[in-house]
Amino acid sequence: MAIVTPLKTAAEQVLGTQFANVKAELPGAPSVRKLREDAFAGFEAKGLPHRRLESWRYTDLRALLREARPLADTANVTPAVQARLAALKLEGVRLVLVDGIFAADLSTLEGLPEGVTIQPLTEALVSTREDLTSILSGPSVADSDTGLMLNTALMRDGVFIEIAEGTELDAPIAIVSLASGEDERAIFHRSVVRAAKGVKATIVEISEGVGSVASQINGAIVFENGDESDVQHVRIVTGHVAGTVQVLSTLATVGAHAKFESFALVCKAATLRQQHFVRYAGEHTEVGLRGVNLLGGQEHSDVTLVVDHAVPHGTSRELFKTIIGGEGTGVFQGKVIVRPHAQKTDGGMTSNALLLDDGASMFNKPELEIFADDVVCGHGATVAQIDGEQLFYLMARGLPRPQAEALVLQAFAGTAVEFIVDESLRELVMSEVEAWLSEREASSVVSTI
Amino acid sequence: MLEIRNLVVKIADEDKQILNGLNLTVNAGEVAAIMGPNGSGKSTLSYVIAGKEDYEVLDGEILLNGENLLEMEADARAAAGIFLAFQYPLEIPGVATMTFLKAAMNAQRKARGEAELLTPDFIKRVNAAADALSIDRAMLRRPLNVGFSGGEKKRMEILQMALLSPSMCILDETDSGLDIDALRIVSEGVNALRDKNRGFLVITHYQRLLDHIVPDTVHVMSKGRIVKSGGKELALELEKNGYAGYAEAA
Numbered sequence: 123m124a125i126v127t128p129l130k131t132a133a134e135q136v137l138g139t140q141f142a143n144v145k146a147e148l149p150g151a152p153s154v155r156k157l158r159e160d161a162f163a164g165f166e167a168k169g170l171p172h173r174r175l176e177s178w179r180y181t182d183l184r185a186l187l188r189e190a191r192p193l194a195d196t197a198n199v200t201p202a203v204q205a206r207l208a209a210l211k212l213e214g215v216r217l218v219l220v221d222g223i224f225a226a227d228l229s230t231l232e233g234l235p236e237g238v239t240i241q242p243l244t245e246a247l248v249s250t251r252e253d254l255t256s257i258l259s260g261p262s263v264a265d266s267d268t269g270l271m272l273n274t275a276l277m278r279d280g281v282f283i284e285i286a287e288g289t290e291l292d293a294p295i296a297i298v299s300l301a302s303g304e305d306e307r308a309i310f311h312r313s314v315v316r317a318a319k320g321v322k323a324t325i326v327e328i329s330e331g332v333g334s335v336a337s338q339i340n341g342a343i344v345f346e347n348g349d350e351s352d353v354q355h356v357r358i359v360t361g362h363v364a365g366t367v368q369v370l371s372t373l374a375t376v377g378a379h380a381k382f383e384s385f386a387l388v389c390k391a392a393t394l395r396q397q398h399f400v401r402y403a404g405e406h407t408e409v410g411l412r413g414v415n416l417l418g419g420q421e422h423s424d425v426t427l428v429v430d431h432a433v434p435h436g437t438s439r440e441l442f443k444t445i446i447g448g449e450g451t452g453v454f455q456g457k458v459i460v461r462p463h464a465q466k467t468d469g470g471m472t473s474n475a476l477l478l479d480d481g482a483s484m485f486n487k488p489e490l491e492i493f494a495d496d497v498v499c500g501h502g503a504t505v506a507q508i509d510g511e512q513l514f515y516l517m518a519r520g521l522p523r524p525q526a527e528a529l530v531l532q533a534f535a536g537t538a539v540e541f542i543v544d545e546s547l548r549e550l551v552m553s554e555v556e557a558w559l560s561e562r563e564a565s566s567v568v569s570t571i
Numbered sequence: 572m573l574e575i576r577n578l579v580v581k582i583a584d585e586d587k588q589i590l591n592g593l594n595l596t597v598n599a600g601e602v603a604a605i606m607g608p609n610g611s612g613k614s615t616l617s618y619v620i621a622g623k624e625d626y627e628v629l630d631g632e633i634l635l636n637g638e639n640l641l642e643m644e645a646d647a648r649a650a651a652g653i654f655l656a657f658q659y660p661l662e663i664p665g666v667a668t669m670t671f672l673k674a675a676m677n678a679q680r681k682a683r684g685e686a687e688l689l690t691p692d693f694i695k696r697v698n699a700a701a702d703a704l705s706i707d708r709a710m711l712r713r714p715l716n717v718g719f720s721g722g723e724k725k726r727m728e729i730l731q732m733a734l735l736s737p738s739m740c741i742l743d744e745t746d747s748g749l750d751i752d753a754l755r756i757v758s759e760g761v762n763a764l765r766d767k768n769r770g771f772l773v774i775t776h777y778q779r780l781l782d783h784i785v786p787d788t789v790h791v792m793s794k795g796r797i798v799k800s801g802g803k804e805l806a807l808e809l810e811k812n813g814y815a816g817y818a819e820a821a
Binding site: 519525532534 | 621622623624625644645646648649650653654655657660661663664665666671674675676678679682714731735
């Protein structure tokens with residue numbers, strides 16, 4: 123019998139060498155080292171995720187990563203990084219990662235409220251706490267993902283945020299992750315947010331590229347939200363030059379009677395795969411995952427969700443709005459799992475896409491895996507063009523076509539943005555959407571279909 | 572003011588011809604009513620004047636004050652003075668009514684080379700127009716037409732008409748879906764805009780609306796043409812005898 127040994131790609135071979143070279147110097151207590159070794163072994167067995175894997179069908183990382191870039195081990199604080207940080211419209215606590223490395227001197231920790239502890243991930247990884255590996259691992263539905271395994275093996279830095287029981291934060295905490303983009307780099311970062319019982323907090327996560335050289339980025343954020351917590355997560359991914367390939371994983375475990383809302387705006391993000399793995403660890407919990415993807419040129423945005431209703435009485439809402447121009451590609455894969463005893467689950471998943479040009483594509487794949495019999499779960503996925511009737515109505519009132527289109531598109535995106543609870547963040551996101559639309563309007567691009 | 576000559580129109584993607592050599596003139600200060608049975612092409616006529624793209628004009632011309640409308644996109648026609656009050660106003664979720672009104676007013680002012688309205692002036696105008704039409708100001712903060720009743724949508728159309736101050740107003744079955752009180756409010760709104768410099772083209776099935784908005788001329792449309800024209804008494808005659816006698820005339 124022939125034994126098929128899969129050939130490793132050049133990138134997979136380089137990643138193997140890189141891991142062998144750096145594993146001794148990567149931070150980690152013995153338990154973390156083992157976690158890294160196991161993750162890399164899992165990765166080596168499967169290789170980079172590719173299109174024959176159902177969960178990676180539309181984002182073939184093996185094809186996208188022709189070569190593996192050198193691992194970033196220092197923060198390259200370029201003038202562009204400094205200029206971007208100076209211009210950033212975010213008040214309050216700001217934790218800055220440059221090329222995945224926590225930059226204490228660029229971060230603002232003033233006004234850090236009582237009850238909040240922040241450490242660089244490098245420090246947290248070498249601590250002796252026993253729960254470290256379980257915190258880092260996140261929901262079990264993420265275990266088989268090779269994109270995440272690579273992150274576990276190679277994560278170098280990030281931030282570790284712990285918020286003590288009952289703490290209510292007035293202002294968001296921002297994690298700003300900039301890719302310097304001056305030379306070729308592969309960036310592996312992971313951050314952790316542990317919100318104890320009754321915590322009320324908003325975490326902003328920004329991923330931006332500031333240079334002209336494309337980066338390879340593999341980032342992860344882990345949320346461990348306690349009972350009765352109310353955590354908002356707002357992510358903005360923007361400013362990445364063509365050729366950048368980025369995987370961002372969100373791992374969330376949410377306790378009982380809790381609320382977790384995660385929103386992501388994607389615009390000018392080159393090639394991006396976002397994957398959310400959410401597990402309900404307690405009953406009567408509500409989770410909302412929403413986002414807006416604005417794509418043009420040859421941009422690619424994949425949103426893949428696995429929502430694991432492991433306990434009864436959980437509510438989940440997903441709403442993603444994707445606007446695709448040029449030859450952009452949008453992907454939405456949403457899987458909602460309702461375990462056999464997770465009765466009274468209430469799930470609703472929607473993905474709506476508008477295609478503006480002939481070359482634009484959208485792949486919608488909503489999935490429900492329901493093993494309980496007393497649940498309400500639904501999904502809706504649409505792919506359409508701009509509504510010609512709406513457009514005519516606005517033009518008949520005197521709005522020129524580009525302006526009428528921009529208004530229809532703004533409204534389309536706005537119905538997801540309005541779920542952001544924090545008003546200043548909602549306005550920040552909406553202003554990014556408007557800027558993208560007015561840039562499109564100014565170039566007098568009107569939809570070609 | 573509005574001159575339509577030998578207008579021949581078909582649906583763009585089909586071979587179905589809707590307007591078959593239609594001629595019509597509406598003068599400044601005139602209220603012209605068009606009546607006709609279902610399928611006679613009344614709504615198509617209003618859409619073609621306003622610039623909807625689903626139609627192909629095979630022949631003829633539409634002139635507004637001597638300008639050829641057929642060469643303009645819908646927004647340019649609006650800036651030139653055309654206003655179509657829709658039979659079914661569109662819902663635009665996510666766009667606040669106020670935002671939309673301001674964008675529309677300023678777009679038209681810009682197209683005419685006028686300065687944009689300042690916010691206090693704009694709000695004053697909107698509030699005054701809303702009060703005159705018994706429109707609750709809270710409605711203006713809601714997304715455009717979303718969740719509005721039929722009557723509210725029609726009032727919102729007349730509000731837009733009042734604010735945009737067009738020279739030629741086309742009302743496409745504005746009476747459909749209105750109860751008696753809403754019909755009165757809408758008609759009063761239209762009558763308040765009657766002016767020696769402004770023309771109206773009122774499209775309707777029923778005499779009822781014309782009791783409130785009394786026309787100067789009435790045109791009967793059948794099979795894509797005007798088959799009879801007369802004064803307001805023609806509407807009464809139609810109400811009594813129906814459209815049956817006009818099918819052959821076409």
